[in-house]
Amino acid sequence: MNYLLLLSLIGFTSADFKPRKYRVNLDLPPDQRWNQVIRENIEVIPLIAEEAKKYIPSFIQPVVWPIARALGNLLPKDIHEELKGISRESGLPLGEVVGLNILYDITAFDRKHILYEGCTSIVLQDKRGNIFHGRNLDYEMQDLLKNMTIYVDFVKNNTVIN
Template identity: 35%
Template sequence: MWRFLCLWLFCLIPSVLSGPVVPVLAGDLLPPPRYTVDLDMPEETRWRPVLQHWNKTQYREMIRNQVLLKVMSPELLALLNVLASQIDYFLPSPYAGEIRGVANYFEMDIGEVVFLNVLYSFSATTTSCTSIVAQDSDGNIWHGRNLDFAFTEVLRNLTAEIDFQSKGKTLYTSTVFVGNVGAVTSQRPNGFTVSLNERHNGTLEENLIQILKALISRNTVFTSFQIRDALAAGDDFQSAMDRMTNKKETAPNYFIVGGVRAGEGAVITRDRLRALDVWRLNASAGRWFVLETNYDHWLPPPKTDDRRDAGNKAMEAIGQKNINLDNLLKVLSVTPVCRGETVYTTLMSAAHPGLYKTFIRRCG
C-alpha cells in the first residue's frame, strides 16, 4: 500500500507542462532540455527561468489535489506546513530560499514543496538505479548511471539538465526533476562526479520519522542537499568522499563517486548515520570498475532484480582498454540494466566536463 501511495506522486504530473518542453517520446536516447540557474541571483528567484516552462495553475492544482493529499493525510500535510513555515530555521541556505521561491512561483504552500524535495527520503523503497564508475587502460575515469522509477512517463517530462553558474561560469551541472532543488546526478568540472542510488532499507514510517527529525533537530542532512553542498564547495574527489562518508543522512543510500585521476572511484554504502562500507577501484587487483544497483555489493542480488550480473558481464565483454562513455552507454542499455522503469541515462567524466550528457530513455 505504501509503495502505491508513494508512486502517486509521479503518476499524475504529465499535464503540468504548458508545452512540449520534452518532445513526445517516439524512441530512445532523446536529450532533455538544458537550462541555467544563475547562482548570483537571489535564492528566491534564481529558478524562475526554469519554472516558467510549466503552467502555474496546472502544476499547483495537480500537485496539491491529486498528489499530495492522496499520499499524505491532511493532518500530516498540515503538520509539515507548520514546520515549513519556519523553513529558514529548519533548512540552510540556499535551500530554504530556493524552495520558498518555487512555492511562491507556483503559489503553493512551502510545506508542499518541502515534501517534493524530500521525496527521495520518503520513497526510498520505490526507486531503482544502476551506477558505474570505470577506469580505462590510460587511467581515465568514466561515470554512467541509469535512474529508474515507476510511472516513468511523468519523470521523463520533468527531466532537465541544469548548469549552475556564477559570473557566467558553470560551477557544476546536475540532471534534475524540475521542482527539486537538490542533486542526485551531478558533476563538478575537474573535481568529481556523483550519482545517488537508493538502498533498499527502512520502512516508509521510519523514513517519515527521519525527515521530521531532520527538520526539527538539524542534525542530519537531506541527501540531495548533501551532494549539492559538495558541488558548491568545489570539493575534489577525496573531499567529496570524506563529506559523503561522514555526514549523517536522512535515508540509507549508495553514493557512487568518480574523480579525475586513476584510482579515484568508489561506492559508499550508507546507513542513515554512518558509512558501512567503502568499495574502491583497484585496477592493479583487477577491479577496474565498480557497478552498483540497489543492493549491498557483498551480498547476492535478488533473482527478481539481477541487473548487477548483466551489467558486470557487459562490462567484462567490453574490457578495460575499450571503455569510454559510448561503450558505457551500451552497458547501460543492456536488458535488464535498462528497462521499462528507466527514466534517464547520464554519462559524465569530471576530467572531461564538456562530455556531460543525459538521455531520456525508453527501454523494454
Template identity: 30%
Template sequence: MLEMKFSGFLYVFAIALCLLKSATCKDALPAKRFKVNLDADPLERWEPVLKNFDVSLLQDVMDTLLKEYVKNKELIALAEVIGKDLDRYFPYPYGDEIRGISNFYNMKLGDLVLGNLAYDLSAWNSNRFKGRACTSIVTVDENGGLIHARNLDYVVGDELRNIIAEIEFHKNGETVFIGTTYVGYVGLLTAAKPNKFSLTGDQRNTGFLWENILAALEKSWPTMLMAREVITNAENYESAIEMLQNAKTIAPMYFIVGGLKPQEGAIVVRDRWGAVNVTRMIDTSHKWFVVETNYDPWKPPPPTDDRRDAAVKSMNEFGQDKMNPDNLYKVMSTPPVFNSETTYTTVMSAANMSLYHTMIRWDHPTEN
C-alpha cells in the same frame, strides 16, 4: 563536433529503439537546458526556468505524490512539521529557493515541501516502495577516460517526464556545475562538476520509517540537498567521497561518484548516519566499470529484479575497447535496465562537459 555527434546519435538511436518496440510509441527527446544564476536572490533565481513550464505540470506531480503518500499519516505529518519550520530543515539558500518557486507559481508551500521530500519519505524498508529505482554506471572508455551514465526510474514517471530539465548553475559568470532535475525540485539527483567529479544517487531501501522521522527531527540533511551541497563544495573526487561518507541524511542512499582518472569510480553505500561501505571500481571483478542499481554491491540482486546482471552482461559484451558515450547509452537502453519507469537517461563526463546530455525517455517500454 563531438557534442553535436553524440547528441544526434542519442536522438536517432532513441527513435530506432522506439520503432523496434512499437509503431505507436513516443520518441525520446533531449531535455531542455536552462541557466540558474547562483549570484541572484534565492527567492528569484529559479524564475528563468519556471517561466518555461506551466504550473499545471508541476501541480500534476504534486497531486500524484499527495495521493501516493496521503495513505500514510506519519509521512504527511513529517512533511508538515518540516514545512512549518522550513529554514531549520532546509538550510539557506534552499528554503528560500522553495519559497521562491511557491511564490512564482502561487502554489502551496506544503505541497512543494512534500515534493522536495519525496525521496526521503519513501526510502525505507517497505514493500510498498520497493521496486526499480535507478541504475548508475561509471566506466573507463576506449581512450582511458571516464564516462558516467544513469537511468532515473520512478513510479510516477508519466507526470515527471513533463518537468525534466538540465540546469547550468552559474556563479561569477562561469558554469560551476550542471545537473538534471525535475522542475520545482531544488536538490540534485544527477550532476557533474567541470574537471572535478560527477555524481548520481540511487534509492536504497533499508531500515524503518521511524528512523527517517528521527533523522529529520535531528536536523539531518534532506538527502538530495546534501548531494547538491557536495556538488557545490567538494573540489575533487576524493573529497566528494569523504563528504558523502560523513554527512547525516534523512534517508539511506547509494551515491555513485565518477572522477577524472582511470578507475576513479565508486559506490558510497549510506544509511542515515553515514557510510557503511565504499565499493571502488578497482574492487570489482571486472575492474573497468562499476554498476549500481538498488541493492548492496556485496549481495546478489533478487531474482525478480536483475538489472545489475543485465547491465554487467551488456557492458562485458561491448568491452572496454569499444566503450564510448554512444555504446554506454545503448547499455542504459537495454531492458530491464531500461524499463517502463525510466524517466530519463543522462550520459556525462566531468572531464568533458560537452558530453553532458539528458534524454527524456518517452520511448520507455510499456510493460515492466
C-alpha cells in the same frame, strides 16, 4: 541539490521528449534562482503537483504539508530560500513544495532498498569536461518522472560550475 519537484515541472510527453536546458544563476538571491524555470512551466505545475500527491495517502496530507513546511527550516538556508521562491512563483504552498521536493527520498527509504536493491546512479566526466549523470528508475514514481527532466547548468560569475 535535490530538486525532484523541479525535475517534474516539464509536462507529460512522449518518449521523444527532449529536455529543455536552463541556466540557474547562483549569483542571484536564492529565492529568485528558479524563477525562469517556474515561469516557463507554470501551466503544468498544478498537474504535476496533483499527480505527485497520489503517492501520499489523502487522509494524511493535511498533516504532511505542515510537517514538511517545518522540515524546510532544517534544510541549508540557500535551499530553503530557493524552495520559498519556488512556492511564491508557482503559487503552491511552501509545505507542498518542500514535501514534494523530498517525496522521492521518503518513498525510496524502505527495507527492500536497503537490503536487496536500490537505485543505481552513475556520474562521469568526459575528456572535454562534460559531466553526465545517469540514474535508473527503480522506484514507484517512474510513470510520473520518466519524461519530465531538464538540463541545468549552474552558473556563478558567468561561468558554468562543475
